[in-house]
Amino acid sequence: IKTMALEIISKQLFKHNFVSSLKKSFPVCYTHSSSDLIKKESKHNAQNYQPIPVVIKKGKGSYVWDVEDRKYLDFLAGYATLNLGHAHPEILEVLKEQAGILSHTSRAFFNNILPEFVEYITNYFNYDRVLPMNTGVEGGETAVKIARRWGYRVKKIPSNKAVVVFVRNNFWGRTLSAVSSSTNPTAYEDFGPYMPGFTLIPYDDTAALQEALSNPNVCAFMMEPIQGEAGVIVPKDGYLKEVRRLCDEHNVLWIADEIQTGLGRTGRLLAVDHEEVRPDILIIGKGLAGGFVPMSAVLANDNVMNVITPGSHGSTFGGNPLATRLAITTLRLLKEGAIDNAAVMGEKFRRELRNNLPKDVIPIVRGRGMMNAICVNPDYGTPWDLCLELKDQGLLSKPCDGNAMRFTPPINMNEIELQEGLEMIYKAVKEFSSTKMQ
């Protein structure tokens, strides 16, 4: 019996060692260089992005490290997603715990987390109901479906005649509906035929909005309170109040896409809070689950959300116990200082940039809270060129439209990190402008 026992133990040990040694080398290999990994990805991945040439292997707080262990300040934060930084310890603990208990049931059954989440988030944002989804664009699709059905069943718009008004230079994702409302050929070219019932007006133009909403078949007006991908376009003071008034006047639902501007990014919980107005349908996303897993949510009151009936909308992972539990923690943490920090740090950031950057090179600094952008004088080069200089100085970000480049770091970034980033930006702009294009 002793011999047999020893044999079984040794077999188990061997198996464990073999498996653990296998795990060490495959599939994630820690010896490849950045250039090897970039080559490997270029060979096997669809070429749907042009990333900045840096290969990140680790993130913590406001920082990331590349595979050569170079450290960078992350001023992109996953496209304004990691509002509480990389690997936030409290959210990580919840992730580890919930992942080991229950990560997914589908909505075929109830689970013990979703009821807590839906009560928490509807109180948090003061709406009657929430419909949880996963990506931001799913949130947008959900909002448009709700608005169209409300149009038919409540506003009594003739069948299949409902119109949704969008604004030029919007960005709300990559689905066929989203690109059907896009004014960016890179986004929509050769993806037709396009979704009918979408019209476009200029952003920040209340006369154009008034005219568009006079069409009795309009069910909704969908817009970002600050346009993100368009280059951090902040509308004139009072625009949001006018949107609210005109939508009320014409019995049209106002859909606020706060996927990039929400969750404290602009120094208030929501960007609409800057004008103390409330949309009929609110969409949030990106870092809602702390940036650990995708999560979006659409909120509305009963008179709107109740057009959704069993079987009329949903998704496999929508409202899963892992994402929803992370969201409760994330939302709680946002109100424990991060939102106020975004307001204070953002003001400082814009003030320092305006005071210390040469105005002929960087003529425009704009934004709100920790959602900011600078415009680059094309005589000196492109935002891409500046991004590469910034990378060399140890700061990561990415251009957006309008000859601009964005700065959307974690909104809980502290003053020391912000100052470190400012110094890097000053140096990068100096280098960038020293090679003035002839």
Ligand SMILES: Cc1ncc(COP(=O)(O)O)c(CNc2cccc(C(=O)O)c2)c1O
């Ligand atoms: C305002 C806004 N609305 C909706 C979306 C879509 O979210 P999802 O990507 O989770 O479906 C966004 C997304 N924002 C955004 C910004 C920059 C790049 C990319 C990209 O698709 O690589 C996305 C956004 O900025």
